[in-house]
Amino acid sequence: MLDVRRILLFAEVARRGSVTATARALNYTPSAVSQQVSRLEAEAGQPLLERHARGVTLTDAGRALAERGERIERELRAADNELADFAGLRAGTLRVGTFPTAGASLLPSAVIAFREAHPDVRLTVRSARIAGLWSMLENREIELSLMWDYDWCRIDREDAVVTPLLDDPPALLVSDRHPLAGRASATLAEVAGDPWITRAEQHPVAEALDRSCRAAGFEPQIAYEAHDYQEAQAMVAAGIGVALAPTLALEGIRPGVSVLPLQPPAPVRRILLVLMSDHSPTPAAQAFAALLRDHAADSTL
Template structure:
């Protein structure tokens, strides 16, 4: 009989690429991971891994077994959801991953509603970049997470994970107000037009020679800005790399460059030193969880609380609609 825990290790190796990465993610030693995979090979009765220099890769039999492992793990999540439903009354920890703007603007209201309806549930929020969510969910470090995608950075399908749409946001080009006007109308941040906007390429090209402020490399926000500029015909000259949008806007106000920011990143009092121009692109936010866990009462309750907490000005631009 194949051991589920060893199947999980094989699945993680297929996703992470190295035994060292699997060991770090699952808090094992590399030798322990290798040992358990060797046992799994003996249980399977044929080679699942082959050496490639200093690394390993899955054999065709190993790749096929990973596909079966995904199905097995999904069924186990469904079984866990059924048991939780049968027990009645939600209790215990719910580990939530969320990115900063959602953590500030939406998650607190959702947690208030969740506490009123399910006082025995203990939500535990960790700020997590969406690029790191898939591994954290598969490793069991998170139970549910908010993830986002941009028009220029679409989400890739993640084996073992499922998502549900939550909302969409407008995107803005933030520039110092002292600069010459963009070739478009600037729209107020309080009432963005979800169906219209500026000539995006023209707006971005106006700032082709300006210094840019982006998120740190490796994040979806960084890739979004770079790809949007490249689609407009230039590569941005990056001066500052900052992840917090409030700080990004402060740098823009100080004349340090221009940036692309999402709607939730520009909430708060208007800053006369910053001019915001509505772009055609959007950021879409989804709820992510392990395949089979969508019916878990705690995951479903958190999802319902999140949807109720979405601000009205975002509700008309929900992801997937």
């Protein structure tokens, strides 16, 4: 196997036309250059140079190898420039994961800021539930992801780096005809007798509702199971019942719904930034993570 470093040195000798000129340019001794060329000839199994008093002349094999060396140099320079573009966020792709409520609230401002700062990086976003986000992280389909957890289901994995971004407290949604509408806040005990609108398909917010109501001393009577928060708001506005929702899910409040912050005890979920510990973040991922932290710090939740 030919030594690439010797090929590059040989290409320099070919360009300069002598061992002495090459040694002077590279700050080597002429003897060191000659030794490396001799070793390359041994690897090649044939002479590459014809040495004479005024310099060197390439053999046919030497000319062919020198041309290869020039191509290798060009490819290495191209690789250096390409890596510099990635490091300088002038190229590349960043794949980010999110869940729906963060995708509709916290994420857009970070996406806008990233694209304005780094327009040459292609940014893609994938939205899924927690199990899907874990799968994409583990398979490297995404580099980092927004996630959430509650006190009773903390994310605690040795193979993940978890950064809390902000707390997302719950709010009580009632019809604007409800006796509590317009209040500055409320407690769960005040709506113990109301019918409830919850999330369908064993959504984590349904579990949060059950746990919270039991802690307040009652079992919630479920009147409707909604598939998203807009549907839940519509049922609240229609007077079907009251609902619990994280604050991040309330970016757009429909007419007829009154939002009341809940007094403790109430289930506060954490919004998290998650990366796999064995995946070194790219410069693009590091820059996006910094933007998420900044925007989360500026949040008014």
